[in-house]
Amino acid sequence: MLNDKKLILIVDDEEDIREILSETLKSLNFEYLTACDGDEAITLLDQCHDTIDAVICDLKMPKVSGDQVIAHGAQHYPLIPIIILTGFAQLDMALDHIRLGAFDYMTKPFRVKELLLLLNRALEYRQLQEDKIAYQNTLEKRIEEATQALHNRVVQTVSSFILAIEEKDRYTQGHSKRVAEYSGLMAKALNLPEEERLDLLYAAQLHDIGKIGISEHLLNKPGKLNKIEYETIKTHPSKGVKILEPLDFLGHLLPIIEAHHERFDGKGYPKGLAEDNIPFLARIIAVCDTFDAMTSGRSYRKALPLKIAIQELKDGAGSQFDPQVVDAFLNVFEETLELKMLSQGAP
Numbered sequence: 001m002l003n004d005k006k007l008i009l010i011v012d013d014e015e016d017i018r019e020i021l022s023e024t025l026k027s028l029n030f031e032y033l034t035a036c037d038g039d040e041a042i043t044l045l046d047q048c049h050d051t052i053d054a055v056i057c058d059l060k061m062p063k064v065s066g067d068q069v070i071a072h073g074a075q076h077y078p079l080i081p082i083i084i085l086t087g088f089a090q091l092d093m094a095l096d097h098i099r100l101g102a103f104d105y106m107t108k109p110f111r112v113k114e115l116l117l118l119l120n121r122a123l124e125y126r127q128l129q130e131d132k133i134a135y136q137n138t139l140e141k142r143i144e145e146a147t148q149a150l151h152n153r154v155v156q157t158v159s160s161f162i163l164a165i166e167e168k169d170r171y172t173q174g175h176s177k178r179v180a181e182y183s184g185l186m187a188k189a190l191n192l193p194e195e196e197r198l199d200l201l202y203a204a205q206l207h208d209i210g211k212i213g214i215s216e217h218l219l220n221k222p223g224k225l226n227k228i229e230y231e232t233i234k235t236h237p238s239k240g241v242k243i244l245e246p247l248d249f250l251g252h253l254l255p256i257i258e259a260h261h262e263r264f265d266g267k268g269y270p271k272g273l274a275e276d277n278i279p280f281l282a283r284i285i286a287v288c289d290t291f292d293a294m295t296s297g298r299s300y301r302k303a304l305p306l307k308i309a310i311q312e313l314k315d316g317a318g319s320q321f322d323p324q325v326v327d328a329f330l331n332v333f334e335e336t337l338e339l340k341m342l343s344q345g346a347p
């Protein structure tokens, strides 16, 4: 026996049967509760389901019958095994009830040995189910912990790379952080699912990582770049991909990072992708990136006033930028950004 103090609910409308079962269970060192009909059984199940270990249930009872008790138990307390107590005449019905969720059946008159065997089997089965659930919960917890650990690793890696970019290019200090901030607002405005929101945030922070591979002199050069210099700067999206390629847990971000200078009309770089061929998250970063580049100072020019930057985005909708993304950005700007930026002293 698994435990000599298991609590069994006896459900039968015949007082004699309830008494015999009670006495038998008592002699076998079980505890018991009794219900004289289905209605009382359901009430007891609802009140004591945390402590009831198994149910022995008659089928034919006045008012609420055994099948309703079985249906209620199977639906609300599937871990509690229900053993049907039935006469030979109702054997077919008993088998139907097993299909509906009862654990097994026992025919009247029952033998003590048979009752004990059946109860132990039911309780063992319940224990197995509980162990299975506990194991699944442990597994889910471990997966959750592993996901969190991976998330932390991404955050640490991204933070370290940002420090490296900003160390090199003093004019872009805070740029990655701001582009990520705008991207976060866009994710909310566009109602992106959580996974995509995180991808967007990481890619936004890492989009210029390839600048690590461009000379400091070129990145900080005051004045206009010549053609060769500009072509060199244009290699930074592909360089970013090369730098991050060995980190397979960031692999899904590479197409986004590579495409952040693509244009909606196909005239961008490095691949000249257009419209839907540009990853959607890269189209979002393109708008946030350009907006921040315009509204913060560079080695070759001062920050543009907000009004002009917004007009540039509007003018670029459909050519440089995805118009749907520009629309979303304009809403974000009006609702959140404008006031914040003006209060921070933006021109």
Ligand SMILES: [Fe+2]
Pocket: 207, 208, 236, 260, 261
């Ligand atoms: Fe860039």
